[in-house]
Amino acid sequence: MSQIAVLNHVSLDGVMQSPARPDxxxxxxxxxxxxxxxxxxxxxxxxxxxxxxxxSVGALLLGRRTYEDFAAVWPARTNNPFTxxxxxxxxxxxxxxxxxxxxWQHSVLLRDLDEVATLxxxxxxDLLVMGSGVLVRSLLERELVDRLIVVIHPLLLxxxxxxxxxxxxxxxxxxxxxxxxxxxxxxxxxxxx
Numbered sequence: 001m002s003q004i005a006v007l008n009h010v011s012l013d014g015v016m017q018s019p020a021r022p023d024x025x026x027x028x029x030x031x032x033x034x035x036x037x038x039x040x041x042x043x044x045x046x047x048x049x050x051x052x053x054x055x056s057v058g059a060l061l062l063g064r065r066t067y068e069d070f071a072a073v074w075p076a077r078t079n080n081p082f083t084x085x086x087x088x089x090x091x092x093x094x095x096x097x098x099x100x101x102x103x104w105q106h107s108v109l110l111r112d113l114d115e116v117a118t119l120x121x122x123x124x125x126d127l128l129v130m131g132s133g134v135l136v137r138s139l140l141e142r143e144l145v146d147r148l149i150v151v152i153h154p155l156l157l158x159x160x161x162x163x164x165x166x167x168x169x170x171x172x173x174x175x176x177x178x179x180x181x182x183x184x185x186x187x188x189x190x191x192x193x
Contacts, residue, residue: 001120001121001122001123002058002119002120002123002124002125002126002127003120003126003127003146003147004061004116004120004126004127004129004139004144004145004146004147005051005126005127005128005129005145005146005147005148005149006128006129006130006136006139006145006147006148006149007048007051007128007129007130007149007151008129008130008131008136008148008149008150008151008163009036009151009153010150010151010152010153010162010163011035011036011152011153011155011156011157011160012152012153012154012155012156013156013157013158013162014162014163014164015157015158015159015160015161015162015163016131016133016160016161016162016163017030017032017033017133017157017160017161018030018032018033018034018160019033019034019035019036019037019153020033020034020036020037021033021034021037022034024069025065025069025161027161028159028160028161030159030160030161032157032159032160035153035155035157036151036153036155038183039153039154039181039183039184039185041181041182041183041185043179043181043182044151044181044183044185044187047179047181047187048149048151048187049081051128051149052082052085052086052128053085054126054128055085055086055089055128056085056088056089057125057126058089058123058125058126058127058128059089059090059091059092059123059125059126059127059128060086060089060090060091060092060127060128060129060130061092061094061116061119061127061128061129061132061135062091062092062093062094062129062130062131062132062135063093063094063095063131063132063133063134063135063136064093064094064095064097064098065131065132065134066130066131066132066135067091067093067095067098067102067104067107067132069131070086070091070104070130070131071102071103071104071107074086074087075087075104087104087105087106088106089106090106090107090108091104091106091107091108092107092108092110092116092119092127093107093108093109093110094110094111094112094113094115094116094132094135095109095110095111096111096112113138113139113142113144116139116144117142117144120144129145133161133162133163136163137163137164137165137168140164140165140168140169140171141165141168141169143169143171143192145192146191146192147176147189147190147191147192148173148188148189148190148191149187149188149189150163150187150188150189150190151185151186151187152185152186152187152188153184153185154183154184154185171192172192172193173190173191173192173193174190174191174192174193175188175189175190176189176190176191177189
């Protein structure tokens with residue numbers, strides 16, 4: 001049985017939309033994309049890096065939109081240490097609109113959360129979710145998330161897609177780790193109680 005971990009960058013007010021690049025996700029006229037990227041430093045890379053490295057013994061679990069963005073960006077980033085890890089990883093993609101074969105190597109299509117629940121029971125190794133806001137909110141609603149790694153940037157964006165639904169399910173968590181970077185980013189890891 002695997003565990004599902006979510007690793008996402010958010011602003012202090014919970015916005016997860018487009019943290020890395022201005023063109024990453026402009027839905028709703030969102031013009032603040034890329035504002036979290038300048039907060040990246042060595043401490044963040046040392047803290048977040050092992051979660052990325054763990055993909056080599058686990059897999060990625062992605063929603064359609066994040067998968068399409070990752071597939072368009074990561075294979076072309078040849079000077080980044082995460083590219084070979086992401087290319088080699090199995091990528092499970094939850095979508096009702098995509099069709100097989102998926103374009104990025106080692107990608108497997110899942111049609112619904114029932115298939116995710118089955119995968120969680122049968123897969124050996126952890127499943128890491130990045131981005132994938134709709135999927136994250138759905139997984140939380142079904143109580144399929146075991147761990148949240150929330151990278152909280154010292155920004156108030158005021159608008160944009162938030163990680164947690166306003167009407168989401170109640171859940172008690174316990175803080176298992178926290179790191180504060182020199183740039184004021186708090187990387188907090190929570191597990192279900």
